[in-house]
Amino acid sequence: MTRGRRSAIPEWQAARLVAAHDETATARTLVFDIPGWPGHLAGQHVDVRVTAPDGYTASREYSIASGEVDAPPPDLPAMPDSGVNVELSVEELDDGEVSPYLVRGLEVGDHLEVRGPVGGYFVWQPSQTEPVQLIAGGSGVVPLMSMLRTHAAAGHPSPMRLLYSVRGPQFAFYAEELQRIAAASGGAVTVDYVYTRTAPAGADRSVGRLTLEELSTLALPASASPTTYLCGPNSFVESVSQWLLALGHPAECIFTERFGGA
Amino acid sequence: MGIFSPGFVGRRRDANPLLPPGQYEVTNFPVLSAGPTPKVTKDDWALSIRAQDGSVKAWNWATLMQNPIDDITVDLHCVTRWSQFGMGWRGVSLDHLFEGVDTSAQFAMASSYGGYTTNMQTTDLVGSKAWIAFQFDGEDLAPAHGGPARLLVPHLYLWKSAKWINRITLMDHHELGFWEQYGYHDIGDPWKEERYS
Numbered sequence: 001m002t003r004g005r006r007s008a009i010p011e012w013q014a015a016r017l018v019a020a021h022d023e024t025a026t027a028r029t030l031v032f033d034i035p036g037w038p039g040h041l042a043g044q045h046v047d048v049r050v051t052a053p054d055g056y057t058a059s060r061e062y063s064i065a066s067g068e069v070d071a072p073p074p075d076l077p078a079m080p081d082s083g084v085n086v087e088l089s090v091e092e093l094d095d096g097e098v099s100p101y102l103v104r105g106l107e108v109g110d111h112l113e114v115r116g117p118v119g120g121y122f123v124w125q126p127s128q129t130e131p132v133q134l135i136a137g138g139s140g141v142v143p144l145m146s147m148l149r150t151h152a153a154a155g156h157p158s159p160m161r162l163l164y165s166v167r168g169p170q171f172a173f174y175a176e177e178l179q180r181i182a183a184a185s186g187g188a189v190t191v192d193y194v195y196t197r198t199a200p201a202g203a204d205r206s207v208g209r210l211t212l213e214e215l216s217t218l219a220l221p222a223s224a225s226p227t228t229y230l231c232g233p234n235s236f237v238e239s240v241s242q243w244l245l246a247l248g249h250p251a252e253c254i255f256t257e258r259f260g261g262a
Numbered sequence: 263m264g265i266f267s268p269g270f271v272g273r274r275r276d277a278n279p280l281l282p283p284g285q286y287e288v289t290n291f292p293v294l295s296a297g298p299t300p301k302v303t304k305d306d307w308a309l310s311i312r313a314q315d316g317s318v319k320a321w322n323w324a325t326l327m328q329n330p331i332d333d334i335t336v337d338l339h340c341v342t343r344w345s346q347f348g349m350g351w352r353g354v355s356l357d358h359l360f361e362g363v364d365t366s367a368q369f370a371m372a373s374s375y376g377g378y379t380t381n382m383q384t385t386d387l388v389g390s391k392a393w394i395a396f397q398f399d400g401e402d403l404a405p406a407h408g409g410p411a412r413l414l415v416p417h418l419y420l421w422k423s424a425k426w427i428n429r430i431t432l433m434d435h436h437e438l439g440f441w442e443q444y445g446y447h448d449i450g451d452p453w454k455e456e457r458y459s
């Protein structure tokens with residue numbers, strides 16, 4: 001198994017919030033400037049640490065939404081405004097400790113610390129030529145968006161399909177950009193939504209959780225020998241990965257990232 | 263380092279001396295792994311220990327069960343920052359399985375069904391510190407948690423407790439396991455917060 005870049009994970013680095021926008025009513029996208037950022041691959045995540053004025057800290061992991069960034073040349077000095085932006089998208093959990101602060105508290109100009117990139121396994125690299133199926137549950141779309149952005153930036157010809165399970169259209173991340181990427185891809189990129197609670201008027205599917213039957217029609221079949229990246233809450237990843245095995249996908253072609261929760 | 267995030271208060275908990283640095287408590291035993299859960303039945307299951315001299319000791323389910331079985335109550339600490347206290351397991355101490363095996367080799371690699379590996383010091387596996395665990399909370403260990411049997415090394419971060427364990431290899435040379443190759447720590451002591459190398 002050789003995937004990704006292998007190197008020691010750097011120490012905590014200061015990251016300044018340079019832009020932010022609401023992604024949905026319950027989620028926000030945060031753009032950080034991180035001087036000396038070592039670059040990352042699509043699919044990796046960072047550890048985020050926030051510190052209260054009295055020194056109390058809390059850390060959580062967040063996937064990187066922005067596309068792959070090459071490592072800087074080794075002789076480039078770290079600049080205060082490095083121009084390397086790392087984008088995260090955070091869904092607020094009602095009783096959460098860190099996510100409500102990231103979604104509603106942190107303001108442009110404020111700092112927190114990040115450590116990373118972490119995880120060289122759940123990654124997609126433009127050198128891969130096989131068809132790719134991405135499957136997201138809720139905020140699990142974040143690292144898959146990084147893969148789609150990297151694919152789009154490379155003008156990559158191989159098929160990359162996204163199957164995105166989300167509560168309703170108003171909770172979907174990146175809706176417009178996904179539409180744009182698909183439209184500009186010449187058919188290489190497709191996006192399918194599964195709405196679990198509310199559907200737009202005229203939808204041809206009643207709301208409800210993704211089923212094995214739908215997966216068998218909406219995802220690339222095992223006969224196409226795709227690599228499948230699956231990310232979302234634990235229970236979603238667990239059931240969909242078992243279905244993929246049942247549909248004949250070899251275990252080594254299924255990459256999973258579990259965000260936690262039920 | 264003087265980087266404060268204005269307005270962050272945090273949901274303070276009473277400082278808990280059982281909690282290693284940077285960890286928070288959960289009560290629901292989350293699942294984390296890099297791929298799908300391999301399906302291994304007790305009938306297919308086998309475990310072997312390969313010593314540095316090439317000699318191999320092996321068990322199937324029935325012969326594993328002939329060993330003394332421990333009830334183990336431990337706190338587990340995952341590198342993704344959750345800790346869970348007082349988890350009740352049943353398993354066979356590796357000390358029994360290592361009987362008659364030369365454990366002087368410094369390095370060990372645990373390998374699992376599905377291809378997962380993780381490296382440790384042999385000293386982390388002997389001396390009543392590590393088990394082959396097959397029950398959790400009074401039930402057979404669920405496949406998602408590593409069933410039918412997993413390694414349990416509670417004094418290290420949980421990625422060292424290889425799920426679906428199949429083989430332990432003792433070695434005189436240093437090799438990195440699956441997550442260790444991606445920058446996770448060689449030793450992984452939660453009390454020293456050895457998350458990354």
Ligand SMILES: Cc1cc2nc3c(=O)[nH]c(=O)nc-3n(C[C@H](O)[C@H](O)[C@H](O)COP(=O)(O)OP(=O)(O)OC[C@H]3O[C@@H](n4cnc5c(N)ncnc54)[C@H](O)[C@@H]3O)c2cc1C
Pocket residue numbers: 045060061062063064089090091092093095096097098099100139142143233257258259260261262288342
């Ligand atoms: C590798 C990785 C990448 C991640 N990437 C992202 C990302 O891109 N965007 C994002 O929004 N989140 C992501 N997460 C989840 C994130 O790390 C936090 O778990 C989440 O933001 C909750 O933190 P909190 O402090 O608000 O809640 P906590 O105070 O930790 O928990 C509050 C309550 O929510 C439950 N809970 C914890 N985590 C989750 C969860 N993920 N889903 C549902 N319930 C949960 C807890 O059991 C608890 O009851 C990722 C997690 C991992 C492991």
